[in-house]
Amino acid sequence: MALHVPRAPGFYSMMKEGARHYAGMDEAVFRNIEACCQMSGMTSTCYGPVGMNKIVINHIGKHFITKDAATVLQELEVAHPAAKMLVLSSKQQEQEAGDGTNLCLMLAGFLLKEAESVLRMGLSPTEVVAGYEKALEMAQKMLEDQIVGQVSDVRDIAQVEPLIRCAVMSKQFGLHERLARLISEACISVLPQGGHFDVDRVRVCKVLGGSVDGSRLIGGMVFRRAAEGDVTQVIPESGRVKVAVFACPVDFLQTETKGTVLMETAAELANFSVEEERIMEAQVRSLAEAGARVVVSGGKVGELALHYLNHYNILALRVSSKFDLRRLATATGAIALPRLTTPTAEEMGSCSRVVTQEVGDTNVVVFEEDNCKISTVLLRASTENLLDDLERAVDDGVNAYKALTRNPRFVSGGGATEAALAVKLAAAAEAEPGLEQYAISRFANALDAVVKTLATNCCLNGAETLSKIHAELAAGRKHIGIFCDPDSGESAVANVSERGLSDLLLVKQWALRLACRSACTVLSVDEIIMSRPAGGPKPRGPGGDDDD
């Protein structure tokens, strides 16, 4: 009797009910490519200075009007697993270079699209991946040849501003001049001598109303909150204002352990509040004697404490965010004290002036500092959405400055670098003997597609513009890209480096690398297994808390 071998169960019977499984070229690879292309297509209209905005409404109903790809993707909550990989790569781009998220995303999309045709031709994904890796290596080398110049002094505003302007231009075209000026001034003013640039030192304070032209730079920190007591400004005749920073509430401390005040005699009862007042007064008096003119509290300011603070003419401000408190401590050189004690001379911070200003109808308290470690860009605009988007543009600009301090070299912008790389890669592909040839030339096509998209967004004919650029490049001219004139709003093919359009080398390097890697990762997946989504409450969505 033959041995009975039970038939192995099928895939679905091995998994819990509700699991999904896709495998093979048609089911997994092509579908992944399709999904990724769809997503990158969504943000491709945002690319470039004259790209369009999107309104995104997230799951709690908050509006975003933006063309920042990272923000759009973050709020979109992409569900497709392969598309998620692209989102991750653009997030990484944001962390590494601070800018160029859209470039990274689009390039990855185009790489995948181009890969599809070679895959259908019969190449295996591994061959395409190998080719792409090789192309990336070549492109990185070629990128070095594209360098236009470098910033010799990161403190020189004349050198820094054009680069920041290009970074901001892609976010807020038309307002870029003003913003770039603000950002470069802010960044240079907080760059420590010989130290690393910390993006956290450039703060943004948004106040609704007025126009973008009303935005300005304030040396020091700005809090959108009025002072607690009667004292609203401290302007010393000479010297500096001493600031005491407390991470705790300025009030009587409450015991954590449950306790009661036990009184045994009537005298104790009579003296209780008198004693309390005496202690608080002694506390505030010793603060005043230590020279403190401003008290910043991390929690509430007790009524009795406020009474004595008013009495001793001390300005009291409540800062509820722990992060802001820490920044203020850095800015003033104070040490945030965990409990209400009199700070020693070292623990006391100082600044030049503390004033209250009316901006629109909002009162803000400004800790001014003549040579400050923190500066604040006060943004004004007529809508909340615009304010939020301006803030993102400022963030990008500041990140661009940070990248600049790490690597001061830059290449030409406006699609010129991509176009030049594409031409060179295409030529290099011809010389390649193996099967990688196909993939490398597809890589070049993908770069061309990026230029084409930029042209389309600039209301030019994509194919026509691309051929024009190629012709110019073939004629031996360099740095040919698309220039969008901010004065007339018209775009044309021109030598962009002469027009001052340049992008940071670092941004391009990372964008190429991350786009290629994520595309390769997506290509190398041939099977997706999804288990049944668990019931119960939804886990915390992507993005999480953005408390800076």
Add this chain to the structure above:
Amino acid sequence: MTQQIQPRIILLKEGTDSSQGLPQIISNINACQAIAEAVRTTLGPRGMDKLIIDDRKKATISNDGATILKLLNVVHPAARILVDIAKSQDAQVGDGTTSVVILACEFLRQMKPFLEEGVHPRVVIHALRRGTQLALDRLDEIAVKIAKDDPAQVRSLLEKCATTALNSKLVAHQKEFFSKLVVDAVMLLDELLPLDMIGIKKVAGGALEDTRLVSGVAFKKTFSYAGFEMQPKKYANPKIALLNIELELRAERENAEVRVKSVEEYQKVVDTEWNILYDKLVTLHKAGVKIVLSKLPIGDVATQWCADRDMFCAGRVPEEDLRRTQKACGGRIHTTVVGLTDATLGTCELFEEVQIGADRYNLFTGCPRARTCTIVLRGGAEQFMEETERSLHDAIMIVRRARKNDSVVAGGGAIDMELSYHLRQHSRNVTSKQQLLIGAMAKAFELIPRQLCDNAGFDATFVLNKLRNRHANGDLWAGVDIQREDVADNFTACVWEPALVKANAIVAASEAACSMLSVDETVKNPASSSTLPNENKPVKPGRGMGRPC
């Protein structure tokens, strides 16, 4: 089975709504037109009011654009931008909220045909920005500066601005009366012109003309205990103590506990509690205080005690009133009675309690540092008074702005016609596509005089033709004359508004229009179902508005 092999590609979460492209822009513009329709009839002196009933069945009558839009609870993503600019205009200048909204919509409406014909939105945006700059430059150029050194001239300027602002409000019939009142109120303030130092109190009953300005503080008599009737209600030059102390028998501390061993000791504890209260009162009395005001309750023991010693007391005074009293009368708000000196006590020339309408009011007048004032509004219906309060608020804001910036332009559509004329002239010198677009913008500026005429029931085409003619002949300030259904020189007719109001309205409207045009896609995520949106959820701090940075 085939279903399982080839499911739809789900890129985004299910339920996500995504619409894009040019149709999206056009549909956004259409949504904005609907909003503009809702508020356009409120513009101008002959504008109509709106009665809005909110979700709590509370009726509000208003013709203030910002108020109406706020109450409408707009959810359309693009139209919410309009609500935002109305809010921003309110914050920045305080008036002109209706004009900013309809101006933004008109910009969009005029640009719509171009978009439909295939002009790229970016080109339109560029033209809008350029047109705005041109308009602002022209505004600066023609705005009339008033010399600040002549007080009489400044005053008349302020009154004219207030009159223009009030012209379009519910109280237009009493505009002379109220504009004087508003200017008086603002003149009483100090250099910073803090808005919260003008208190507005509403007392039902009486006529609008019974409204009075108290150069000092006035607030409604607070809840009082027995013994209050015996207290004097009028003092000359009293000392005033402002307290943040509960004058009542109370536990010294919430978690305090007294353990006694004998009856005598117990009695002593009871006595001490009384003594603590009496000590405070004695301290006040010894310092010569005649009037005691406290944020916290003043109990019947203290009330009676004060009555016996020729003192007046009022507990549970609202904080803002107490602060204003402090600003007017000097002194400090005390949280303890220890360390009471004359310097920390306030004073005023006259304190009295008077009857206004059905309410008793505490009046402090002749204050040494009268940096504050109170407007006591009288009127019939409650909604009517609320609208009057909003109107006065707008007028006060206008006067404050006018006091800070002294350049004015003529209202009543005059400035709008002039800007329109200027832009049209300029557009003829432009060779590119911009010519048509800036021309369209010029047309958009004509909306305000047109709407003024429509609302007043005039023949708008007729009046506008006349206006265009006058402006072409160099008559800068020709505007709509509401009284005579004609055109007139509105500058000599004293219809003035601060240039700043107009400048801000133009900027805000164009910024809104630009951001509306720059959006080609709306993606809406499904609201998270596990929690209710907004209310029950620990929302991210601020949500764009309240987060202190």
